Amino acid sequence: MPFTENQLSRASLASLRPRASGSFSVPEESTFGLPERVLQFGTGVLLRGLPDFFVDQANRQGVFNGRVVVVKSTDAGSADAFGEQNGLYTLCQRGLDQGEPKEEFVVCSAISRVLSARAQWPEVLRCAHNPDLRVVISITTEVGIQLTEDRVSRTSATIPPDSFPGKLTAWLYERFRAFGGSKASGLVVIPCELVVDNGTKLKEIVRELARQNGLGSAFVDWLDEHNFFCNSLVDRIVTGMPEPTAANGIYERLGYRDDLLTVSETYRLWAIEGDEQVREVLSFAQTDEGVIVLPDIQPYRERKLRLLNGTHTLMVGLGFLSGLDTVGACMQDASMNHFVAALMEEIIPSVPLERSITESFAREVKDRFSNPYIVHPLLNITVQYTSKMRMRNVPTLLNYYEAFNAVPPHLTLGFAAYLLFMRAVKEENGKYFGERNGQLYPIQDDSAAYFYEQWRTSDKSTRSLVADITANQARWGTDLNALPGFSEAVANQLDVMMKDGAKSALELLLESKMKT
Secondary structure, three states, X not given: OOOOOOEOOOOOHHHOOOOOOOXXXXXXXXXHHOOEEEEEEOOOHHHHHOHHHHHHHHHHOOOOOOEEEEEXXXXXXXXXXXXXXXXXXXXXXXXXXXXXXXXXXXXXXXXXXXXXXXXXXXXXXXXXHOOOOOEEEEOOOOOOOOOOOOOOXXXXXXXXXXXXXXXXXXXXXXXXXXXXXXXHHOOEEEEOOOOOOHHHHHHHHHXXXXXXXOOOHHHHHHHHHHOEEOOEEEXXXXXXXXXXXXXXXXXXXHOOEOOOOEEEOOOOEEEEEOOHHHHHHOHHHHHOOOEEEEOOOHHHHHHHHHHHHHHHHHHHHHHHHOOXXXXXXXXXXXXXXXXXXXXXXXXXXXXXXXXXXXHHHHXXXXXXXXXXXXOOEHHHHOOOHHHHHHHHHHHHHHHHHHHHOOOOHHHHHHHHHHHHHOOOXXXXXXXXXXXXXXXXEEEOOOOHHHHHHHHHOOOXXXXXXXXXXXXXXXXXXOOHHHOOOHHHHHXXXXXXXXXXXXXXXXXXXXXXXXXX
């Protein structure tokens, strides 16, 4: 393979001569002498592309001045590349900034070393004795933040517990004993798993494991009084190592090989729920506007759910049935691009943040959707389409009616396209398929059987079909027929799509909006 003689490592840093056209930066030699201040459970690309990147950037500005010791929690994969490259990896950030292409290459040096929980558990526990260590973060590939029966021994220093919460509990108990439960030994714990209230849930599990394993009330008191378990939200697309041809193309531009090459979009957000004490510990938040530390991050969660995820869900059926296959293709299509912009205008009033903030985020979302470096298939977004529609867009619809008491036309068209996408023409061994231009596509949704039966009822008019579906409170959490005109508007749009196609329905809507 190419570049085997010039692989990224601490020894090769001084000789790197990249030919990349984008900006390129390497760490100072002094970075390698910084103390370990963060314990990280997980080696995944999202951690490298977000928290570790923020730590690296802060170190360059002389702010956080600490490195990350990583615990490899599972047997999957290998830690060899981290050792061979001295923890160094290149983060290639690619995307659009206000519509203009942007590309940056950063050699990150935040990671000091990687320890295997299974093979090096005593060394992992020794990290608990480090007074400089103040932060614990995680994204694990195990079951995640769930309570399972796990043995957390008071005495075993060689065998780790099975689950991530078990490992964390054992490590925290080791720290509690090492420092006698002092206030100064308390930590900021930030799980980054994609679970709502992840910090709250993780703390509850750790407390329960402490109770089940008889670790004592003093330990639980120390957890409660001197440690901060922070809810968090991570938002960045990090694709990791590209396929071989693309990776070799990047190696050609960089002039060296990197077995930990990590590719991400330029947008980044790490929202952390915490007070001033937490903010003081997480000093790296000062150096990048992508890190937000606030007492309440729910508005940012709502912003992402409504404007990014909600727009995805409402555009996907319409785009796919219009003959498009990726999010990027939708943004290159003039009609779909206009639809997305108008749809966001309908969604913005439902987000509990200042309009200037939501409008700025909407512009960033459009750039992210248009990112030419990331291919996002529309069919991937349709997995569990129904539950996504309920969670992401039904609250938006209700909020729109509360504010305007009117039918939101673009949201309505997106909902109608969803219903048409869910029209299965074939069932085979419990799997359901729709049809687009004579080609079958999979309907991967727990509600597929329900919609199959709804669409098979031949004596129903479109209006009756839609009314029955929108009245289903078990599916939507409310009777959508109570919203004046919504069901009728959906049925009208559905009729147009079934007669003339989704693209025609979209263009008719855009023409009508231009006339008003």
